[in-house]
Amino acid sequence: MSALLVVGEVVTDVVARHRSPLAPATDTAARIRTLPGGAGANAACWAARSGCADVRLLARVGTDQASWHEERLRSAAVRPLLVADGDAPTATVVALVDAAAERTLVTDSGAALRLSPADWSPRLLDGVRHLHLSGYLFFAATSRETVSLAMAAARERGIPVSVDPASAGFIAELGVDRFLAAVRGADVLLPNADEATLLTGLPGAADAAVKLSRHFPLVPVTLGADGALVAAAGEVVARVPAPSVRAVDSTGAGDAFTGAFLAARLSGGDPAAAARAGCEAGARAVTRVGGRPPGE
Template sequence: MTGGSRVLVIGDVMTDIIVMAEGALVRGSDRRAAITSRPGGSGANQAVWLARMDAPVDFAARVGASDRRMYEAYFRGLGVVPVLAGDEAKPTGVLVTIVDPGGERSFFTDRGANLNLCEDDLTPDLLQSIGFVMVSGYSFFSPGPRAAVVALLAAAAGQGVARAVDAASVGFLEEVGAEAFLSWTKGADMLFANEAEALLLSGESEPQAQMEALGQHYAQVVLKRGAAGAMLGGRDGIALSLAAPAVEAIDTTGAGDAFAAGFIALQLRGGSAAECLLAGIEAGSAAVQQIGGQPVDAG
């Protein structure tokens, strides 16, 4: 890692429409629900959680031009330094989340302006004072953003800046294919993946085999296992496994983002592997006990 002290997060900004249904959907008819609107997006969530944990963080993304000033003020108010491009052609992305009574969620995604993130938005000068780059996997799922983040990650590698990737979405991973995603992200210092993402990317069903397979591509692998806790390892398999506390899950939106933020924030402060993994688990556990992907008082 270079001498930089800041984290640069790259990812989506979304408006999250969260639908908390009282029961299963009734096709062609009504179901009562509590509906809320909150700022979201995987990259935005990570940046806000990092700032909440006192990590110095910059956040690069693209929003609708009419929303740019509002989002800049929003992020600054939460301790995040925004580096936002305003898009004249597309509006800010929107995500509709359907949360079932058990806390599991399904998404309808319109990524909007995020699809136009480009190399002009992610110039190498963003790396000044940066010691860690965190990229949401969503940025790899469309050609324009992918070219931009691949170029910036290459520049970061050339400057000795640590690089982490969050796999982000098993649905979009299935669309682009595991082999392609691995080729775009190979060599990153760290991969964050949940159980479904690890299965798809590795082709293995057991955590030990997943670690060994993914460790061929990344220096360090962190498996987020929800209520079962988390694991840390690499090409030699599982090095550390910790359980999660039993909590009541209200909404799992953003739990993985909070986990990654907790892990990275403590790593920047020199925490041990066990301390970093525990910090990630604690942040993820806190996230599932609230509605929305960012700290409950952030919006």
């Protein structure tokens, strides 16, 4: 058992980098690229790039772009388990990236959140050592039911489960209590600072991580340019700085952290070493446009 199974989403990213503020009701000059993305898919690609030899991704895509996304995943050494949806297009995200490399996302979930219980089988866990769930799938009833089945099946087999909360905005829309109830039982929760503070109601990331670690065994919290911290059993057990780099696009930095963190843990790294690997991957991610590793 050595495989990492990611249940997440595949997205077509339209990344628009604009150097001047957006001008309402007229044009704003930008450099625009269309790239493969999606938090789950990105994390899977970074896990493969970080040394995990068997990475699999279950996701739902529209028939419009299924073959393109499958080819891009295979080129990243990820085994695509894609369900083609003839009734909804592939999810699309428009990422507006400003001069400070901060991004604002406009999201059309398309087929991604239509991942259904019929798409899941416990056999997908054969040979799997770790299950990772993208938090976006918890924000719609159909996909939430699917990831709940996946989590239950993993726990029956004794397979650890991690969850990336994915979006403070969507958590607020769903409701903190509903989200926490849905992810109860996860072994690793990987929020960023905004998500951690929202989930706990505490103003500081460290305090929020400590509180969350009383409910989830391991809680790495990403802090952007300040690196990451890791909490376990009600205390902060590691603080890791981020490498100093020139950021051009923060899209996918958290996904890079997640993928590298999980790969390091699967290879036997302790939480601090895994967080260092995650921060290094996140730093590499922000130096390039898009959320995938270099060369993908």
